[in-house]
Amino acid sequence: MTRLERVALSCFDNFPHAWRQFPSAMRSQIGNKIWVLDALAAMLEIPRTKIEHTDHHRSHAASAFFASPYESAAVLTIDGMGEDVSSAIWHGRGTQLECVRSIAYPHSIGLLYAAITAWLGFEVNEGEYKVMGLAAFGKPRFKAEFSELVRLQPNGEFELEMSYFAFHTDSDIAFSSKMEKILGPRRMRGKPWNLENDIQDQHFADVAASLQWITEEMILRLAQQAQQATGEDTLCLAGGVALNCVANARILRETGFKQVFVQPAAGDAGGALGAAMLGWIELAGSRPQAMSTAALGTGISNDRARELCRSLDLTWEEPEDPFSSFARLIAQEKVGAFARGRFEWGPRALGQRSILASPCDAGMRDRINRVVKKRELFRPFAPAVLRSRSNDWFYEHDNHMTPFMTTTARIQANRESSLGAVRHVDGSARVQTVDQRSAVDLNHALEAVEACGMPPVLLNTSLNGNGEPIVASEADALAFYLSHPLDFMLVGDLLLTKRG
Ligand SMILES: [Fe+2]
Structure with a gap:
């Protein structure tokens, strides 16, 4: 009601300039919005009085x-x-x-x-x-x-x-x-x-x-x-x-x-x-409890992923240590993706539904922008870094925002040439620090990448194409794998790899 009142008053205050806006603004406010509590009560089959709003x-x-x-x-x-x-x-x-x-x-x-x-x-x-x-x-x-x-x-x-x-x-x-x-x-x-x-x-x-x-x-x-x-x-x-x-x-x-x-x-x-x-x-x-992870969405089922792969005639492996296999492919400059665990809450890809690649070369940024994401070349990619190593790579590392990628940090001067794919033009990066609590699988992946002799850092971007919704389910993940030029993908424990 407060919003309806504000919209109506704004239209009256700005009359006659707002005359064109008045019908659509009223339609939008008086339509479904004004009855939303009744609609919710009906949907949930509970009395209207049980619903509080704020x-x-x-x-x-x-x-x-x-x-x-x-x-x-x-x-x-x-x-x-x-x-x-x-x-x-x-x-x-x-x-x-x-x-x-x-x-x-x-x-x-x-x-x-x-x-x-x-x-x-x-x-x-x-x-x-x-x-x-x-x-x-x-x-x-x-x-x-x-x-x-x-x-x-x-x-x-x-x-x-x-x-x-x-x-x-x-x-x-x-x-x-x-x-x-x-x-x-x-x-x-x-x-x-x-x-x-x-x-x-x-x-x-x-x-x-x-x-x-x-x-x-x-x-x-x-x-x-x-x-x-x-x-x-x-x-x-x-x-x-x-x-x-x-x-x-x-x-x-x-x-x-x-x-x-x-x-x-x-x-x-x-x-x-x-x-x-x-x-x-x-x-x-x-x-x-305080929020320690964004992995609050629905999970990935290996059984469902296997069933879908069979029906789509796709081949896969289930390596004993999927993270080592992942790290070897990253070291070969392959572009891969994770669809593992419960998907992340909010607009940031935080390692549960992510496209992942080596952070080292600016050419990788251009390749993913141009070929996979098909978006403007000026758009930067974010680095995910092992929290325990972040002080070796970034200034202003590791605060209460970095696990959720809601701040930026500057890449240390002597590390800039090693992180060309995730360095924004002003030397900053929208860094995500990763540990066992915030993103368990991405933590293992970063440890495996470091064990291969690479920086404990990965280019991390959302698992969706330009204008597409984020991948959520096993079916979404496989559809993305088939329709975009990814080299490999981990769907649960299943590793799918494209030849060539
Ligand atoms: Fe808001």
Whole structure:
């Protein structure tokens, strides 16, 4: 109801500009959303009164704090928008979560990022992480322009200059014609990127860098405010903007927080986790266990995989030590995949459903981008590293974000030439530290790779093709193996290898 009220008020406030948005906005809010609790009750065959619900940002805050290892912490939730809030500072203590301050729609870091994502020709709610990757290729030359789009206050609050935006008046476009006057014409959607030779694409990369600059400024100021308001030295972050791992790294480096925690499903999927944890606390009166692994999904059955291989006429081996076999293939520069264990919760591939390869040569990055993932060549790949060895390879290694790949670290200067496939253009990497608790199979694989004389590091990317959903089941895994140019795959204990 709060959201419906906010949408209706926004349409009335912006009348007559919002007249085109009004019918679709109302349809979207009054359609299934308003009856969702009744629909859930009917689906679960329970009385409607048995269903509790919680605010969007409280769910985000709960998913961050109650999954964290901290007894007390500052909590920051930042996204496009919830019901009517876009950012909030919370104080988490034991089983309590208190909202200290909030910033209301339409002033929103997530909606600013979304508007520029659209201006850059990417899909909103899909392309934001591409913008973050693109930013490293540009220079923040447009600080003055972005300072006009956003009025930053010294106390961490901010306001968007709404004349540059259109998301409050139009359902189809997030920015106004005034945005194109200040930043230039938008980029054509779907046009191939050519950062090396196209001066216009370099301009777009510079805008992405400028957006990233102001985003980091806003997040850092909010983090400082959160520290002042709570007096805590640990911070938990959630909301879609908390997946901005470059900003997360800066919070840890540049604010007074000693530790920062961001669980892997920090975006809206994590709202379900937060709501479940709030329900747990209400029923059990105590906090659930801290999250130590993202492997919370359904598992892989060897029997089911064998049955499918037989029906598809595929041959396989079941080596006694699949990790040694895996490591030998990686050492031969083969590109493989893991579909083992329970699949990971959240948007990051963390070793249960992953494409894996040697991290050493930049040619491997280009090959996987071009041939396997079929995506923009500027997109970086992440390294997974044995946690016990991470201090030999990365600066700022091993904190509470690295098991979930929600921050970045710089590769040590003397190691840069050994990690060409996972080094981003600015020398950073979205590192994942791996141990027995966080990703047991990937831990064994990294140990086996090191035993073969290679770095204890693997290139790790999600097991899906461009625009495809992530592989979940045995059938998904085999379909991916048959339709993409992988050299080998471990599906449970079954090793499938393509000849040649
Ligand atoms: Fe959200």
